[in-house]
Amino acid sequence: MTGRRQATLVDAIVETVREPMLVLNRELRVVAASRSFCQTFTVNPRDTRGKLLYDIGGGDWDIPELRLLIGKILPERGAVENCEVEHNFRAIGLRTMRLNARHLVYARGARTNILLGIEDLTRERIRQRTQDEMLQEKDVLLGEIQHRIGNSLQIIANIMLVKALSVTSDETRRALTDAHDRVISIAAVQHCLHAAAPGGQIELIRYLNELCEAMSQSVISNRQAIAIEVVGSRARVSCTTAESLGLIVAELVINAVKYAFTKGNMHGRIRVCYTAHADDWCLVVADNGVGQPESDAPTTAGLGTGIIRALAERLGAQVKTVRNEHGTTIAITHAAAGSDDAARMQPAAPRRTGRAAARIEG
Incomplete structure (x- = not known):
């Protein structure tokens, strides 16, 4: 050529x-x-x-x-x-x-x-930088909103507590106290989830540990010698799953503090355990309190029980409860189709000295 x-x-x-x-x-x-x-x-x-x-x-x-x-x-x-x-x-x-x-x-x-x-690539890079800046601004704004929500919840909880102390009706006082405790638990879940979730997934045990530390400072009085222990698998879950599990744990911890140690148990212990294998997982909250009789327990139609069951249903899990003289153990289990691993992962309840531990039954 x-x-x-x-x-x-x-x-x-x-x-x-x-x-x-x-x-x-x-x-x-x-x-x-x-x-x-x-x-x-x-x-x-x-x-x-x-x-x-x-x-x-x-x-x-x-x-x-x-x-x-x-x-x-x-x-x-x-x-x-x-x-x-x-x-x-x-x-x-x-x-x-x-x-x-x-x-x-x-x-x-x-x-x-x-x-x-x-x-x-100039326009593409400008778009990327603009998008990154918008995402950063969104994160800052979201953090500010969550901070304000947390402060508002704390103010609401304080108002409820003041009102509970000033009313004369026992029924109204109990309702306000229950509402106060739930607002505190939601505030703790919101605060810990925001602090522990920079991405799409978080390490659940670390999150639950921070949540229980916050709960112990807000719902356990100085007169109560109650310790909360968090153990389990170092699994990572989505923020949505963590939020639901956190609300369940908060509700169960509040119930244990209010009802499990009413007869002078000076060395109370609440144990939160999460174990996971593949798609199966089990969350257990157990106490070594007096073992609340059914006649004294909140009714199955109560708000707390309804909240726990609704959250478990959203997660595709089942709730099982054992109450006896050794304490109360509540397990929330999720088993994939055809799997029985979740049942085998359920741990024992915390022990009291010289007494047998309550175990989950079918």
Whole structure:
């Protein structure tokens, strides 16, 4: 193929390309430039042909990274792919480009040219930066909203407590106290979940441990010697699952503190245990209190029981309860179809000195 026919062929090919593209000879002089290249980088087509690559645009293309790619990496590797370069052009400002280069061989023994493709990523990178900034602003705003929600819940809880202390009706006082405890538990769940969840999933045991520490400071009085222990698998769960499990634990801890240690047990212990294997998991909250008789327990239609069962149902789990003289054990189990691993994962209740531990029964 003659040099003129070769140049005509190159021009015809380049004219069909929509992306910025240059064809260079071995001396790195421009053989052809696509229309998109000239439009994108505001270059006159007449000022490109035959010009040294690094002299285009009055020296705008004398880019150190480009010299390295064309002068060293391309001869060594035969091709340059997806190399991102950022450069400030005098006429159009800062641009982010993805460069691809390779040798263009027309026929065996013929002289080779270099095909240089340039993809302008500037708008895409601006969109990405804008999106990242918006996400950061959203996180800041969400954190501020959660902080204000937490403060509002604390104020509401304090108002309920003051009202509970001032009313004369025992029934009203109990209702306000129960409402106060639940507001406190929701505030604790919200605070701990926000603190422990920078991403889509969190380590559940760490979250439950922080939650129980917050609960122990808010619902256990100085007159009660009650310890809360959190143990189990270091599994990660979604924030939605953690929120539901946290609300269950908060409700059960409140019930244990209020009802399990009413007969002078000075060394109360509440044990929260979460174990998981594959898709099966088991959450157990057990106490070594007096073992509340059914006649004194909240009725099965009570608000607390309804909350626990509704949350368990949302998780696709079942609730099992054992109450006796050794304490109360409540297990929430989730078993995948055809699996009985969750039943085997249920642990024993905490022991009192010299007394047998209550266990979960079917």
